[in-house]
Amino acid sequence: MSDVELVLRSTRVITPEGARAASVAVSGGTIVAVRPHDAPVEPGARLEDVGDHALLPGLVDTHVHVNDPGRTEWEGFWTATRAAAAGGITTLVDMPLNSLPPTTTVGHLRTKQDVARPKAHIDVGFWGGALPDNVKDLRPLHDAGVYGFKCFLSPSGVDEFPELDHDQLAASMGEIAGFGGLLIVHAEDPRELAAAPARGGPRYADYLATRPRVSEDTAIEGLIALARRIGARVHVLHLSSSDALPLIAAARREGVRLTVETCPHYLTLTAEEVPDGASEFKCCPPIREAANQDLLWQALADGTIDCVVTDHSPSTADLKTADFATAWGGISGLQLSLPAVWTAARARGHGLADVARWMSTHPARLVGLDRKGAIEAGRDADFAVLAPDETFTVDPARLQHRNRVTAYAGKTLSGVVKSTWLRGQRIVSEGEFTAPSGRLLERKN
Numbered sequence: 356m357s358d359v360e361l362v363l364r365s366t367r368v369i370t371p372e373g374a375r376a377a378s379v380a381v382s383g384g385t386i387v388a389v390r391p392h393d394a395p396v397e398p399g400a401r402l403e404d405v406g407d408h409a410l411l412p413g414l415v416d417t418h419v420h421v422n423d424p425g426r427t428e429w430e431g432f433w434t435a436t437r438a439a440a441a442g443g444i445t446t447l448v449d450m451p452l453n454s455l456p457p458t459t460t461v462g463h464l465r466t467k468q469d470v471a472r473p474k475a476h477i478d479v480g481f482w483g484g485a486l487p488d489n490v491k492d493l494r495p496l497h498d499a500g501v502y503g504f505k506c507f508l509s510p511s512g513v514d515e516f517p518e519l520d521h522d523q524l525a526a527s528m529g530e531i532a533g534f535g536g537l538l539i540v541h542a543e544d545p546r547e548l549a550a551a552p553a554r555g556g557p558r559y560a561d562y563l564a565t566r567p568r569v570s571e572d573t574a575i576e577g578l579i580a581l582a583r584r585i586g587a588r589v590h591v592l593h594l595s596s597s598d599a600l601p602l603i604a605a606a607r608r609e610g611v612r613l614t615v616e617t618c619p620h621y622l623t624l625t626a627e628e629v630p631d632g633a634s635e636f637k638c639c640p641p642i643r644e645a646a647n648q649d650l651l652w653q654a655l656a657d658g659t660i661d662c663v664v665t666d667h668s669p670s671t672a673d674l675k676t677a678d679f680a681t682a683w684g685g686i687s688g689l690q691l692s693l694p695a696v697w698t699a700a701r702a703r704g705h706g707l708a709d710v711a712r713w714m715s716t717h718p719a720r721l722v723g724l725d726r727k728g729a730i731e732a733g734r735d736a737d738f739a740v741l742a743p744d745e746t747f748t749v750d751p752a753r754l755q756h757r758n759r760v761t762a763y764a765g766k767t768l769s770g771v772v773k774s775t776w777l778r779g780q781r782i783v784s785e786g787e788f789t790a791p792s793g794r795l796l797e798r799k800n
């Protein structure tokens with residue numbers, strides 16, 4: 356181990372076995388050993404002692420809409436990856452829609468990679484998209500390195516990314532299962548949405564009524580039936596309805612290859628607190644009631660929900676109109692996800708090891724990133740240094756997102772990210788960034 360160049364020391368290193376005092380030795384950007392706290396540091400190696408700040412594995416956010424190229428007034432790789440780095444995220448996987456072009460052919464993937472490469476402050480991977488007419492493109496995209504395929508069952512919000520009907524879903528799922536890929540689904544049933552009361556205006560309760568829990572439950576029930584029949588690997592995106600949890604738990608017990616994520620906003624914000632006209636809280640599916648939220652936390656604790664990822668989906672401020680029916684649906688959360696989730700998690704008795712499992716280990720596992728997601732020998736030296744007991748009040752002006760519209764404005768959160776490290780290099784510290792050093796990641800064949 357004479358080539359160790361860096362040792363990070365903390366009284367709270369969050370390892371897969373839990374939090375402990377340790378020294379983490381890094382060589383060539385890779386963790387080579389997790390040693391006792393007071394282990395001697397070899398001559399020539401640099402010691403970074405972060406004291407009582409926690410050392411977490413860099414977070415892995417598998418649900419980010421970067422929108423670049425095409426809708427760069429909404430976000431972009433430069434701003435998204437800086438905001439992510441400032442929030443302790445070291446890897447993101449970009450969603451296939453809202454950029455122009457969407458990631459639905461290999462050519463489009465290459466276009467997006469070329470745009471992302473010089474701007475990436477953290478590591479970036481890509482999802483592909485499954486559309487009604489691109490079944491033939493799925494295998495080439497898989498071979499080109501996307502981590503799986505996103506589809507919608509109801510309108511996506513942008514015309515160039517249409518949803519799949521039942522037969523198209525079955526065709527795409529069958530194709531993807533045929534090459535061992537992963538299908539990730541925005542699960543809201545269009546018939547249930549059409550049957551819900553269509554109320555516009557500024558009242559959140561009216562908006563909530565337009566996207567009832569049953570639309571998620573019905574879509575997930577159908578998805579489970581299809582996944583069971585086809586033997587496909589399926590992931591439910593941004594679960595909000597707690598009513599679907601028994602279905603999900605039963606399917607998993609029976610061996611259906613199903614994983615599930617939820618998002619910081621479903622875990623930390625409630626329908627009861629959304630002011631009239633505050634469409635910065637609008638997303639699909641919607642933020643639901645406090646009682647629903649309690650059950651989502653229970654499902655995280657018992658493992659029914661695997662991951663917490665942001666679904667960062669920004670737009671310009673002018674699209675966040677006071678009418679919930681017409682406002683853009685999407686919440687910006689990249690920079691604030693760790694403190695938001697940590698604040699609520701600790702209040703419910705969870706530890707940082709739980710947060711690391713939900714926000715780093717499990718998302719990395721979802722997409723097969725075996726060098727990410729944990730502080731242990733053989734993984735990339737990606738870290739977030741967090742002061743878990745320090746608090747701050749969210750000031751939109753301090754966000755690195757391109758648009759500083761946030762549902763968290765004015766909230767006091769616990770957990771200040773002091774620095775973020777990518778392959779042994781400190782990429783941001785106290786708001787100062789290094790030049791972009793992120794890599795583009797591709798799924799390994």
Ligand SMILES: [Zn+2]
Pocket residue numbers: 418420450666667668
């Ligand atoms: Zn999304």
